[in-house]
Amino acid sequence: MGDKEKLLEVQNLKKYFPVKGGVLQRTVGNVKAVDDVSFDVFKGETLGIVGESGSGKSTLGRTILRLLDPTEGKILFEGDDISTLSNRKMRPYRKDMQMVFQDPYASLNPRMSVGEIIEEPLIVQKVLSKKDRKDKVVDLLQKVGLPAEARDKYPHEFSGGQRQRIGIARSLTLNPKLIIGDEPVSALDVSVQSQVLNLMEDLQDEFNLTYLFIAHDLSVVKHISDRVGVMYLGKLAEIGPKHHIYNNPLHPYTRALLSAVPIPDVERKREKIKLKGELPSPSNPPTGCPFHTRCPEVHDRCKVELPELVHQGEGQYVACHLYTN
Known part of the structure; x- marks a missing residue:
């Protein structure tokens, strides 16, 4: 990297x-x-x-x-x-910097149409004219696999997966x-x-x-x-x-x-x-390594000394006393 x-x-x-x-x-x-x-x-x-x-x-x-x-x-x-x-x-x-939230039911305002939800960031940031904003909403809906007519509907009219697509479209509004x-x-x-x-x-x-x-x-x-x-x-x-x-x-x-x-393989154990x-x-x-209270390979050092994140080669880092000195 x-x-x-x-x-x-x-x-x-x-x-x-x-x-x-x-x-x-x-x-x-x-x-x-x-x-x-x-x-x-x-x-x-x-x-x-x-x-x-x-x-x-x-x-x-x-x-x-x-x-x-x-x-x-x-x-x-x-x-x-x-x-x-x-x-x-x-x-x-x-x-x-945008976020896609966990719950597509709670993260969309039920009182706003889908078009208003997606357009809102453009209004807040004061970008694009009104017509361009409407065009952008339709374009984003199609990009996430929803029809243009979806802009006039409300979140409760969609399934969970469709609502999350609306959330993703909203996150993309400002590029x-x-x-x-x-x-x-x-x-x-x-x-x-x-x-x-x-x-x-x-x-x-x-x-x-x-x-x-x-x-x-x-x-x-x-x-x-x-x-x-x-x-x-x-x-x-x-x-x-x-x-x-x-x-x-x-x-x-x-x-x-x-x-x-x-594992999707019955033979492999x-x-x-x-x-x-x-x-x-x-x-x-806990003191020391935060995992020591549950670790199957715990040593005395783990209980008192916090391990640092140490490079183990090829971009892999680990915080564990098994790999320090």
Whole structure:
């Protein structure tokens, strides 16, 4: 990836939510939703971010888009530091960074027609004339596989898959460079999931898009991603090219996740790695490696010392003491 141009750089990003307690509602602790995460996203690629519920994936995506303000760290978009910009100064960047939300039912305004939903970003950013805006809406609807007549209908008149296509059309309105998909197919039927994923891949080529694709389903991420990052308890456990992560997972957590993915081959047997215990609370994470309380290969060092993300060759990084010295 050395010759590719960076679109997004995330440096030591943290997002903590204060926990209030007592009569005076003082801050008594923090939920460490994203805790010191760093990675790059290159132009034209799809970086998948996976992890179980509570790992901080969605908070990471929303913080990068500045829907949430970061607690610490930097977010560089095309080299510009956007991590501390005010809402007014963020406005020019909004058109280059868009989000496709998880729930196509909740993310569309039921009182607005589909045409109004897709046209709204153009009105907010004050681009194009009224006629050109209407033409653009029809063009985008056709690009996502919906008829022009759909613009006069309302969200409740469409199926889940069609609604997500409307959400994707809305995200494309301002010709963005980066789209963050926050579990964009997890609320859809399996048969519809592949159609939406194929659509997103086609649109990526046509519009020269870069994706940050957040999901908990490893088979979905494998289908669409070039590189994959694995999150656990607010931290990156492992990140690297897709074929390395799936064929040669290094972190015990990544191996456990992959062992749970069904194989469509009856003859092949894969031993399932069963993790003991529950995901610890992000408001009180364990000392040392955050995974040590459930890790089948835990050592004494893991309980006291936090492992750093170390390069293991060919773009694969892992945060595990099994690979440090």
